[in-house]
Structures are given as C-alpha cells and as structure tokens.
Amino acid sequence: MRVATRSFYQGIQERILRLSGDLKRINEKISSGKNVNRPSDDPLSLIDSLGLKASLSQLEQYQRNMKRGESWLNMSESVLSQTLQLVDRAQEIAIQMASDTQSGESRTYAATEVGHLLDQAISLGNTRLGGSYIFSGYRTGTAPFLKVTVGGIETAQYDGDANDFRILIGKGEELTVGKNGQAVLMDSGIFDTLGRLKRALEDNDRSAIGQQIDQLRGAQDDFNNGIADVGARTSRLEGKREILNYLDLNLKERLSQIEDADYARVVVELREKELAYQAALLSSTRIAELTILNYIR
C-alpha cells in the first residue's frame, strides 16, 4: 500500500498516545492500590463491592448493638445472682429464727438485718446502666422500685411498664436484653416476702416466720430460672457474634478480591507496556530517519 508521509507520522502519534493512556491506567492502579477507580472501570465489580460494603457496615453495626446488649445481659445476670444470694441469706435467717430456741431479742436483731436485705433488693432492682434503669421496661428514666408500706408491711411498688427492651442482632433478628422488672423481680414476690418476714420477726410470730420459708424457696427457684434464662440469651449472643465475625472476615476477603489491585499482575502488565512503549519509540525514530533526502545532494 502507498503510505503518505503524514499518515506515517500520525500513526506514530496515535500509537504512542494509546500506549501512554495504558501506562496511565496501570500507574493509577498501582498508586491507588485499587482495581476499580471509577464505576466504568468495572461496573459489575463495583455493584458487588458496594453491596459488600453495605453488608459490612450493617455487620459492624450489629456487632456494636451486641456489645451494648451484652452489657445489659451481664448487668441483669449480676443483679439476679446478687439478689439470689440475698434470698439465700434471708432463707438462712428464717430457718434459724423459726426454731423455738431463739429469743425474741435475737429475732428483733434478725428483723433489722432482713430490713437491710429488703433495702438492698430494692436498690439492686434500681440498677442503672449508662443512666438507664435496666428493669423499668421502656420507662428507663424512672426508678422502677419504690419502697412503700402496705398494711404495716414494708414492700416495693413497681413504677416501670410491662415492655421488654430488645436490640437488633441480625437482619430482622431481635434479642431481648432487658426484661421488665415486673417479670424479673416483682412476680417472684421477693419484696412482699422479705417485708412479711421482717414483720413476723418483729412480731416474734414463729408460724408466720415458717410460712415465709416456703415463699423464699419459690423465689430461689424463680431467680435460678431467671439466671439460666439470661445465660441462654448470652450464649445466643455469643454464638451470633462468632457467626458475624466469620461473616465479617469472609466479606472483607471477598471485597479485597474485587477491589484490591493484584500487584504481581499489574507490575507484569506495566513491564509489558513499558517495553512496547520503548519499542514504539525506537522503531519510530529508526523509520523516520529513512528518507531519500539522505541520498541525494
């Protein structure tokens, strides 16, 4: 084919421009460390990576929620075990004082101790976590238990509501981390029982003391069940956490596969283009030197 001088030089220009475009793209990949630097680089990968990023962001949020849920559960467990110890102590006192060998005086002393136990139980029920009462249901700004005296018997009144506090630990997966005080404490009758025991000790009434022993046994069962229930929910949380950690790792790996530049490959590509660029420059200058003008005077 006949080749015009102009198209020859144009060809050189175009080839070199194209190669420098390629070099620029490769350089961008290397310096950003990313395979996809704008949507058009690889639209499908970008859609995937955006999906993965959204999932990752959700996972991180679930993990944060779970951390908060965990502190609620730990706090509930510790309150319940302390209350259980307190019930155990009241039980001991009741059994001891039900015996006929005890004097009225010692029962009066015991009554004072039981009074302290009642105060402690109420104060445990009013435990706060970061400013929120954990046994008030939704009314976390209000102390749920208030000491009152009904018919000469000291007890507590419940000021919270009947809702349980739940958090999200997965898509559409809720976990109750704060049961309301009515279910956890009031329903066991612990406050009434302690109040009655105190009154019976003050009145030196042996049979009334004996009645409270059974009541306390029932409360012990309730608290044991409650602790087991919190434990079950804690282990569900931990199981979920393990799954989320695994998912998190998995998603990050997939994201890296899509997003991150494969350096080994990119560098090889760079070498190839570099070589092509140099070759193009060399052959262009060589050929440009070939002209009849060199041979005529």
Add this chain to the structure above:
Amino acid sequence: MSGIRNVIDIAKGALLANQKAISVTSHNIANVNTPGYTRQRMILESNPPYFADRLKVGMGVRADSVVQYTDQFINRNIHQKTSLLKEYETKASVLSQMETIFNETNEQGLVRAMNEFWNAWQDVASNPGGFSERTALLAKGEVLTRRFQSMNESLYQIKREMNTNLKLSIREVNRLVKQIAELNEKIVFAESDQTAANDLRDQRANHIEQLSELVGNVYLTDQHGALTVMSEDGMILVDGKYYWELSQDGNAIYWNGIASDISRKLQNGKIGAWLDLRDETIPEYIANLDELAGTLMREVNTLHLAGYTLSGETGKYFFENFKTAPDTPNASDFTGAASYIRLSSDVKGIPANIAAGGVSGAPGDNENAMRILSIQTDGSIQIRKWNFDQRGASILSTLQAETLDDYYRMLVGEIGVLTDESAENQQFTQAFLAHLSELRDSVSGVNLDEEMVELMKVQRAHEAASKLVAIADEMLQSLLEMR
C-alpha cells in the same frame, strides 16, 4: 528549416511544461502536513502531430491539466464516521464527568451516607433515651440530605453546560454553512472554464469535515460542482450559494428563524451527543435520584409520624413533608425531591422530637426506631425506575420492589456501563476512522520520497529539454556557417 524550428518549439514547450510540473510537485511538498490536502499531479499530453509530406511528426508536450487524487467514497465514509466518533467522544467525556458524581469508589459517596444514616438509627434503637445518639442521628440525616442536594445540583450544572456548548457550536455551524455556500459559488465560477478548482474543493471538503464533527449530515454534488448539504433526516442547510442558519432559544433550536423546535432532527456529532445527554441521560438520572430521595422521605416519614417523641408526642415529621399537588415534590410526584429533601422543622435542632418510641415515647421505648431502621433491609419497597427515551419524547416508569440500597447501586452500575460503552464505541470508531484515514491518505496524501523522485524525474526532463535548445542552436549555427 521547419524541422529545426520545430525542435526549438518542442524544447520550449517541454521546458514550460516541466516547469509547471515542478511547481505542482513543489505545491505537494509544501502541503505535506496540510490537513485535508489532496495531492495533485500535472497531466502531460503530447501535442497533435503536424504533417510533413506523408509523415506525421510529433509536436512535443504540453501541460494538459492538474488533477487531484481523491476517492469520494472514502471521503463520504470518513465524514459519517467523524460524526459518530465526535458523538461517542463527547458522550464519553460528559459521562465520565457524571460518573464522578456517582463515584462510590471513594469514601464520600451516597452509599456511605445512607449506611451511616441507618447505623445512626440503630444507635438510637440501642439507647433510645440517649441525647448523644439522637443528636448524631440528626447530624447523619443532615449529611445524607446535603449529599442528595449536591448530587442533584451537580447534575443540573452539567445539564446547563450542555446548553452553553450547544450555543457555541450552533454559531460554528452557521459559520460553516455560510462558508460552504460561499465556496460553492467560487467553485462554480472557477470551474466554468472546465478546469478543476482543486484547492477550493479541498477547502470545502475541510469545512464539510468540520461540520460533520458538529452534526451528522449528508451531501450531494450537482453538475456544476456545487454542494447541497442536509441534516441526516433531510433538513436543508446549504444549496448552491444559499444557506439556512440555526438559532437557539432556551432548550429549543430553530431553523431559519421559524419558531418550531427542530432539535430532535439533529443527530450525531457533538450537537447530537449534547442533545442526547441533555434530554435523555441527565434528566433520567435526575428523575431517578429524585425518586430515591422521595421514596426515602415517604418511607421514613410514614413510620415516623406514627411514633412517639421523648415527650410522648406523636405526628412529627422526620424529613420535611411533601408539598401539596400541583406543587412538587408531592406524595405522588417526586420531581425535585433530591433538592427538596431536608430535616423537618419538627426535629431539626430538637433531638427529643425523634419519634423512636412505638408505644409511649418513654426513654427506653425503641419500637419505632426498630421499625424505621428496618427500611434499610426491606426488599419490598415500591420504587419507580424512570426511563427517558427519544430525547424525552417518551418518558416511562416501571414500578419495582427492592431495597433503597439496591436501587441506588443499580444507578451507579448503569452509569458505569454507559461510560464504559461510550468509551468502547469511541475506541472502536477511532480505530475504524484511523483505518479510513490511512486509506484516504494512501490515495490522497503526499509521500515526500515519491515527490522527491518526481522532482528528480522532472528536473532531468528539464535538463534534457535545455540541452535540446542548445543542440538546435548548434544545428542552426552550422547551417548559417555554410557558404
């Protein structure tokens, strides 16, 4: 005597013809880099013989004509492909601008703002009574609405640029059609003596090529050598020495000052690309972004209205409520939602008014927050996907059910595909055009080596003709010296 005089005449003719041939070759060499130059060649012809008795004796050479080496078929093809190339090139460059608006590969994208917005709702759900969580949610909401607004503004800015570009290029079209008409007149005049007006034709072809860059066109030549130029669907621009100008009025383009929009008749070239982008691609993205913002407003507000604030109030908006029809955005027409979306006066600056509660609004009530944050993963949200076709003459929407995230991801993916496609079309057409140009240049382009050889050939012929004069002179001398 007549024999020798004939030799001198022949030598004189040869000298003159070769001198002309040298100037044609020089013209070629001088124009080696002139764009659109078509190489020329002197056509030499032998003179008709005279009769010496029974013999026909040659009368030497004369310069017959200067011809161009050109291939009309390739030229026409090049003009067409130039229109296409400019269209793709322009689209690729504008789309890559739009792409930066939707560039979610960096950390400032809308996806991130949405993720953080939903996460802030989760934090409120985890601690519904907490003021810092509520304040953070309002801040994230603010960031999200600003993001919508700035994306919307950037899209409108690109749309406005299209009109500025159109204005300038229409002025350029008018200049070109006027010049083509003028050249038509000059060419018809110059060729009235049956000689080709090579350089004028080159100029005119150049102008046609420039016009093709701006807008797709077709042309035909009449028997006098004048061109008739039309837009691709037959709207006449130049006919002989007459031409018709275009003018722009807002979004409309008029022909010959007639107030009827002909913009849909202009296809291909830069103008076609800008019109396609202005009336299809950009409004489609604006509409879809509005749709996303409007749907977010609707979904969040519907739930938020039913919830309870910290003080137990209900019926509060989270985002500013829609306007009432016919104003937009309204509950059924989301036009303008992406620029309208903002925090409502109910919650702005008043974190306690976030309706996180579902029953009473007590500080531990997170039921409504839980409902609202589940919008993020709700795959059954009804959302319209707009499709602008035929430069906005056909606007259709399809109702889809998907998460807001998925909807937006699809928009980003589409712009990526679109940009990639234009870039690929551009590359392909460029390669094709480069090939055509090479073909054209192989016919019409100047090759310096070839011209140098030509020059040497003519030079030798000139030398020989000079020698001929000397020899004829010697012959005359020897005749005159005879006694």
